[in-house]
Amino acid sequence: GKSLAGEKGKASERSFVMIKPDGVSRQLVGKIITRFEERGYKLVAVKSLTPSPALAKEHYIDLASRPFYKGLVDYITSGTPVVAMVWEGKDVIRQGRRIVGATNPQESDPGSVRGQYAVSVGRNLIHASDSFDSASKEIELWFAESELAEYKPTTWDWVMADN
Ligand code: IDP
Numbered sequence: 001g002k003s004l005a006g007e008k009g010k011a012s013e014r015s016f017v018m019i020k021p022d023g024v025s026r027q028l029v030g031k032i033i034t035r036f037e038e039r040g041y042k043l044v045a046v047k048s049l050t051p052s053p054a055l056a057k058e059h060y061i062d063l064a065s066r067p068f069y070k071g072l073v074d075y076i077t078s079g080t081p082v083v084a085m086v087w088e089g090k091d092v093i094r095q096g097r098r099i100v101g102a103t104n105p106q107e108s109d110p111g112s113v114r115g116q117y118a119v120s121v122g123r124n125l126i127h128a129s130d131s132f133d134s135a136s137k138e139i140e141l142w143f144a145e146s147e148l149a150e151y152k153p154t155t156w157d158w159v160m161a162d163n
């Protein structure tokens, strides 16, 4: 069916963003959400949960052969919850990756979330979809379509203007 990631390159584009357990435990949820909100992106869905091992494994299935895979799944399923979100807006997938920063925080721009708050690649605070196809898969994996809100922020037309 239709992609839950909206339309690539349009204001309806969506990304899956997740604050990992270290971000929740370190009480950075508000600061992280604020970055996306203040940029003008629309919060379409948000929930806090402790992912099952099956969900965490599926989310990271492309990394199944990597030596850190088991540790990664254990980290995500530690028992401290994650905050799973869907953000919407023009170029949100690419901009979301810029807000989050490089995978290894030691290489992340210091203005990014990872570059400001993280040091270790295995505790890098946050996930954001890396492509339109990943966003489609990840939103469908973590959310039901009925959990995705439809509304227009009062800022929308100013922020998402095409010119
Ligand atoms: P990304 O989160 O920036 O998209 P990926 O390469 O997709 O990076 O890796 C997914 C996650 O796996 C990373 O965010 C990080 O938590 C973990 N990870 C990646 N490489 C390593 C590593 O070398 N050691 C430990 N964990 C890693």
Ligand code: MG
Binding pocket: 130
């Ligand atoms: Mg990735």
